[in-house]
Amino acid sequence: MAWPDGYGKRGLPVVDSTNAEAGRIAKDLSGPEWILGLQQTAARGRRGRAWVNPLGNFSATLVLRPTETPDIVALRSFVTALALYDAFEALTGTASGLALKWPNDVLLNGGKVAGILLEGIGGPGGHLAIGIGVNLIAAPDVSQVEAGAVAPVSLLAETGVRVSPEKMLEALASAYAAREESFVTYGFAPIRTAWMARAARIGEVITARMATREVTGTFEEVDEQGNLILQTAKTREMIAAADVFF
Template sequence: MAFALAPTAQQDGYRLEAFETIGSTNAHALEQARAGDPGRLWVVSRRQESGRGRRGRAWETPAGNLAATLLLVDCCPLSLAATLGFVAGLALSDALKAVAPVLIGADASEDRNSRTSFQLKWPNDVLADGSKLAGILLESAMLSERRFAVAIGIGVNVVAHPTDVPYPATSLAALGSDATAETLFLALSDAWMQAERAWNGGRGLESIRRAWLTRAAGLGSEVAVKVEGEVVRGIFETIDEDCRFVVRDIHGGTRRIAAGDVHFGAVASAAAV
């Protein structure tokens, strides 16, 4: 099966560029924007050789996993561009549920209604059964004094996951799913349409925030957040109207965090120091 856009995406003017191998889907998308591409372009590849995660970390995409980037140009006020990561998280979790309703966990055989729980970890990860399944990376570029482009990069462990990382990771195959990168992308391009309509150029951000919180990993639990060398500890209370991470400390005060690395539960006491 080849990569293809969902009919809903085609009808709304989205386009697709698919590759067998690429250096970085995000880099290619931003290059296209600088060359004059109007946006609403999906870039997908069967293999990505030099992908990036947050803070410049490497994100490998071996053949069979999904590397996809959505390029948008002048889609909203620049101040709201960062919230697109939350829109993408909702769309991706919907797509995952559509293609991979697989049983997981030791007790799954006893409860046939038990299904994979895809949770959203602030700010940009998707977890399955508590392990990292996918990551989202937003990168932007100014095209002129008033115009800008945003590349929404999405990487999903479909057939393989890293084992040499300091956190639990998994793949759809490891969870028992036979979904492919192609079927997942088809569902993703469709799910994006609904999430984008709800976001509505940033005007529907509050509905996106509420929906995101219903799928939030670690909500109400002990948390530690690394912020520029500092470790902020407390309880994950919510995300605010700007999608900042809100931590309540032991004294009852709150801290609003725009960027940082989050650790939950027992890991919050050990790994975040």
């Protein structure tokens, strides 16, 4: 799998977090850069939660300097999710059991195998750090995740395929570059269509939990702005940010 043109790469044996490293190096970068951390000592997920990351699992961050407005930049969570899906399919030879969970998780046989964390660096007009964690060889115990959340799984346990972090990075970098080119060239529409075709629980009742309230309804679609659309008994809800529970 060829490394994509124009993308830098650096590997770190130990790092506090690859997103934190992205913040330290962003100002000195001349183009997009992948950071692979073989061991993280302070990994984190969405909303500042700890990310359990055993040795042999995958932790990386892609640092970009996007030129779009923040609402468009945020759509790269969908770009990244599709790239992960593509990479898993390339590495295992099948898409069986793979699905995408709004807003930024990848599922395998119903369990969470990968998560995505987008963070801005340097304020408006600055860099974007796309943090990615994949349970390649081991998954956290269910007791280590939020109550009611999708149970974590590992690629190895679910497929029998053992993938090194370095091999995962090669496949993901190649897949991401292709999806990024599509996004920049054609906009969100084809990304949205591809994401919807791989979405988990379309047409089913799910719950979106926000800081001050939660909404339960039928998952209809993701709209042109990336919002989750739920049809409840009373109204059609448009949700920009939430944690989703099945």
